[in-house]
Amino acid sequence: MWRLNKVRHKAGRLGGSLEEFKLKKREHEKALRQARRDRQLVSKRLLLNEDEDQPEVNMDTASGEQDVVTLFHTLQHSGPEREAHLKALSKALHDPTAQLTFIKQENSMHLLVGLLTGSNASCRLQAVRCLHELSHSSHANVAPACLPATPYLLTYLSGQSTKFTELCLYTLGNLCPESDAVKEKLLAQGIIPALASCIENQRHNLAVVEAVGFTLSQLLQAKDAAAKIIPLVLASSLPSHLLSVLTPDPKFGLAPAIECAWCLHYLTCSMEDNRVLLAQGALLKCSCLLVSLGAAVAEGNKEDGMELLICPLLRCMGNLLSSCPVENLSTEVGDIHVVVALCALLQAYLQSQPALARESAWVLNNLTAHSSALCSALLTLNLVPGLIQLLPFSQGINTMILRVLANIAHKKKEFCVQLAHLGLLSALYATLKMADQEMVTLSMDVLFMLVVSGPQVAEEFVKQGGLLLIEAIQYNSEGEIRRRATYLLEHHLVSYSSYCSVNTSAQFVFPFLTRTNSALNKD
Amino acid sequence: MLQPELARLLAGGQVLLKSCDEDCPSGDTHELRQREADEGNPFNYTPQLIHLHKDHQLFEDGDIHRHMYLQDLYISEADDKTTLSVSEFACHISGCSAVFSTLEEYEHHYNSLHRHVCCSCRRSLPSARLLDIHIQEWHDSLFNILAQRQDMYQCLVEGCGQKFRTSKQRKDHLIRLHKYPPDFRFDKTKKDRGTRETKRQLQHKDAAMEVVDDVCESEGVCEVMCDVLSDQPERGESMETHVSRDDEAARMAESASAEEHAGLSAAAHSAGNTGTEPPKPRYSYRLVFKEVCCKPLDVFRLFLAQYCCTQRGHVVPFIRCF
Numbered sequence: 001m002w003r004l005n006k007v008r009h010k011a012g013r014l015g016g017s018l019e020e021f022k023l024k025k026r027e028h029e030k031a032l033r034q035a036r037r038d039r040q041l042v043s044k045r046l047l048l049n050e051d052e053d054q055p056e057v058n059m060d061t062a063s064g065e066q067d068v069v070t071l072f073h074t075l076q077h078s079g080p081e082r083e084a085h086l087k088a089l090s091k092a093l094h095d096p097t098a099q100l101t102f103i104k105q106e107n108s109m110h111l112l113v114g115l116l117t118g119s120n121a122s123c124r125l126q127a128v129r130c131l132h133e134l135s136h137s138s139h140a141n142v143a144p145a146c147l148p149a150t151p152y153l154l155t156y157l158s159g160q161s162t163k164f165t166e167l168c169l170y171t172l173g174n175l176c177p178e179s180d181a182v183k184e185k186l187l188a189q190g191i192i193p194a195l196a197s198c199i200e201n202q203r204h205n206l207a208v209v210e211a212v213g214f215t216l217s218q219l220l221q222a223k224d225a226a227a228k229i230i231p232l233v234l235a236s237s238l239p240s241h242l243l244s245v246l247t248p249d250p251k252f253g254l255a256p257a258i259e260c261a262w263c264l265h266y267l268t269c270s271m272e273d274n275r276v277l278l279a280q281g282a283l284l285k286c287s288c289l290l291v292s293l294g295a296a297v298a299e300g301n302k303e304d305g306m307e308l309l310i311c312p313l314l315r316c317m318g319n320l321l322s323s324c325p326v327e328n329l330s331t332e333v334g335d336i337h338v339v340v341a342l343c344a345l346l347q348a349y350l351q352s353q354p355a356l357a358r359e360s361a362w363v364l365n366n367l368t369a370h371s372s373a374l375c376s377a378l379l380t381l382n383l384v385p386g387l388i389q390l391l392p393f394s395q396g397i398n399t400m401i402l403r404v405l406a407n408i409a410h411k412k413k414e415f416c417v418q419l420a421h422l423g424l425l426s427a428l429y430a431t432l433k434m435a436d437q438e439m440v441t442l443s444m445d446v447l448f449m450l451v452v453s454g455p456q457v458a459e460e461f462v463k464q465g466g467l468l469l470i471e472a473i474q475y476n477s478e479g480e481i482r483r484r485a486t487y488l489l490e491h492h493l494v495s496y497s498s499y500c501s502v503n504t505s506a507q508f509v510f511p512f513l514t515r516t517n518s519a520l521n522k523d
Numbered sequence: 524m525l526q527p528e529l530a531r532l533l534a535g536g537q538v539l540l541k542s543c544d545e546d547c548p549s550g551d552t553h554e555l556r557q558r559e560a561d562e563g564n565p566f567n568y569t570p571q572l573i574h575l576h577k578d579h580q581l582f583e584d585g586d587i588h589r590h591m592y593l594q595d596l597y598i599s600e601a602d603d604k605t606t607l608s609v610s611e612f613a614c615h616i617s618g619c620s621a622v623f624s625t626l627e628e629y630e631h632h633y634n635s636l637h638r639h640v641c642c643s644c645r646r647s648l649p650s651a652r653l654l655d656i657h658i659q660e661w662h663d664s665l666f667n668i669l670a671q672r673q674d675m676y677q678c679l680v681e682g683c684g685q686k687f688r689t690s691k692q693r694k695d696h697l698i699r700l701h702k703y704p705p706d707f708r709f710d711k712t713k714k715d716r717g718t719r720e721t722k723r724q725l726q727h728k729d730a731a732m733e734v735v736d737d738v739c740e741s742e743g744v745c746e747v748m749c750d751v752l753s754d755q756p757e758r759g760e761s762m763e764t765h766v767s768r769d770d771e772a773a774r775m776a777e778s779a780s781a782e783e784h785a786g787l788s789a790a791a792h793s794a795g796n797t798g799t800e801p802p803k804p805r806y807s808y809r810l811v812f813k814e815v816c817c818k819p820l821d822v823f824r825l826f827l828a829q830y831c832c833t834q835r836g837h838v839v840p841f842i843r844c845f
Binding site for chain 1: 526527528529530532533534535537538539540543563564565566569570571572573574576578579581582583584585586587588589590591592593594595596597598599605606607608609610611612613614615616617618622629633637720826
């Protein structure tokens with residue numbers, strides 16, 4: 001089980017400054033981003049013993065290697081000290097060089113598998129620990145060396161020993177991303193049914209549940225998961241178990257819920273059609289959870305790591321909504337306060353995790369796209385001014401928020417009038433001048449909807465100097481935007497120009513135009 | 524909305540979402556959109572459900588955060604600095620690529636360089652009044668004719684009201700009475716233009732209040748305008764020929780079906796009369812639009828500039844043409 005505070009305390013004790021630590025993290029983060037771009041983003045977990053805080057390498061490499069070889073030779077002969085030697089071996093195998101040395105020893109894996117499946121329970125535990133260390137290696141040759149052990153690891157998943165099962169699971173989880181061949185082998189050996197029955201039988205044991213979640217998430221992240229793995233998972237009992245774990249246990253913490261939520265995210269984003277998950281109430285579950293998480297956040301109870309759970313829940317909800325037929329929306333979404341929760345999350349995470357704010361806005365878009373009731377809720381619950389205040393923020397936040405507002409405007413003319421009164425019209429004066437062309441296009445679209453909603457809005461717009469603004473847009477570098485500006489002026493604003501202040505000599509022009517327009521039977 | 528308000532709402536108990544009659548993909552603006560669509564309406568916003576796949580860009584930050592956690596490198600938000608950024612503003616006038624961090628900077632740029640621009644010579648003037656005067660004195664042949672017989676050169680100082688027979692007289696007046704410098708930038712005579720322009724261009728590259736022939740070198744005057752300008756003189760010159768060709772069409776100006784040349788020709792007809800009083804336009808705004816394929820407002824402005832007011836604001840557009 002992972003405790004989030006551990007890392008920070010580690011840093012302090014190591015003697016290095018927190019700044020150095022942060023620098024190291026930044027570099028690591030850059031590497032992860034590049035890996036993601038290459039579609040190679042993979043992580044492994046190392047389950048540490050309770051009695052050790054970190055894999056400290058006390059010995060230098062050379063002696064480490066020597067130890068491994070010595071230990072290996074010792075272990076080849078049975079004896080009462082075997083368990084102790086195994087334990088020493090598992091510690092020695094922290095070191096990457098030692099790992100390489102070990103697997104190069106002839107029959108080393110055979111020995112470990114033998115000990116793993118032997119009659120001595122303590123030796124089994126230490127043997128799996130050794131395998132776990134090896135599985136964590138990023139070296140191309142080391143982890144695959146563990147493959148002979150997998151059928152046994154899978155068999156042991158139905159066992160009852162917590163620590164042992166956890167180690168088996170994390171070892172399997174580390175092996176999953178190795179290669180397609182490994183995945184195929186694991187699938188053939190029945191990893192999915194094994195995981196399903198494990199989570200079912202160990203439902204009460206949250207440490208094991210977390211480990212199952214992690215292992216499954218490793219499988220589901222595969223590039224071709226949609227073709228082979230996901231259908232098998234959806235056909236099993238795993239989805240319903242994942243959903244049941246989503247509500248975090250207050251004592252145990254967020255970790256199991258986090259793993260299961262990420263599994264669900266990988267399931268929902270890979271499928272265009274999420275009927276199976278929708279039928280199991282996945283959307284409703286995510287929605288309810290987000291309401292309670294949003295409430296906690298709004299009250300100021302932002303736990304460390306909460307965003308690790310909120311993020312996949314948002315994604316599940318967003319993608320499930322995109323497959324949910326609009327007539328089922330009310331049953332699937334449940335409480336309209338989910339829009340309140342999303343706004344709370346938007347505001348709470350805007351500074352610290354702008355990406356989370358952006359994802360919340362995306363879910364709001366999917367909620368409001370085809371639902372008049374939810375659009376109305378945003379207005380009646382007075383959430384719109386808060387959204388308008390977010391329009392200055394870039395990197396996808398303002399474009400998504402503007403879409404939400406456009407969705408509201410698109411539903412009814414009365415909504416447009418309300419939006420204008422709440423300050424959207426004034427905000428457009430700024431958004432129409434933003435550097436992002438998508439903002440300008442969306443702003444034009446919203447302006448159009450507001451202006452055609454009724455004479456009051458159009459008049460107000462013209463009174464505030466809107467004509468000049470639109471005329472400038474007629475010289476925009478984008479043809480599509482120019483066309484829109486012209487159309488807006490031509491069809492919808494000219495008859496309001498008499499509302500602007502003119503001097504006497506111009507007055508005869510505009511009234512004339514208004515009369516002419518009506519003579520031509522224009523609106 | 525403040526968080527406490529939201530917290531209160533969320534604590535208030537569940538309110539179930541009820542399905543509405545209006546919950547259908549097309550919404551109740553269907554009819555309106557139908558009508559609009561028929562008329563070549565370019566606005567086509569439709570709400571869209573957005574599905575994001577696993578590797579989508581929007582998911583990058585969240586994925587990184589997840590993997591940092593898996594690798595025991597979790598960064599608590601208290602330690603991390605924000606990556607939130609604010610939108611920049613940009614001048615979208617075709618040909619101008621200026622970018623600004625605040626709206627005020629944008630407005631200043633726009634008002635200084637794009638607001639009062641002469642269509643004919645692309646000069647940017649600092650105010651609507653000076654632009655009017657510029658157009659009158661530089662690009663109005665009628666002005667030249669009238670100036671032979673009466674005092675037409677207005678004093679540049681607002682409120683002074685005096686007029687002079689020649690621009691030199693005006694200049695003397697400005698220097699003598701209003702203490703203007705002899706080389707006031709916005710009182711160049713036409714013959715100054717050719718000799719001094721290149722020098723000025725070299726000196727004032729950044730501000731570029733005076734624009735010369737090559738529009739692209741100056742800041743803030745659009746290429747689109749160039750297209751407009753290359754059209755406009757032609758139209759101006761051929762106005763009279765339009766009159767003779769499309770007289771009949773002009774009479775049809777009032778009918779709803781009149782198209783294309785009618786508007787302009789009616790307008791041209793008015794322009795052809797060089798009487799002292801501005802004739803009332805007998806065209807329709809809508810028809811005038813049809814004449815100019817994508818800049819409908821320009822021809823309209825043409826008449827405003829010539830015959831109407833010097834009023835700034837939304838009545839008189841920011842770019843005047845002759």
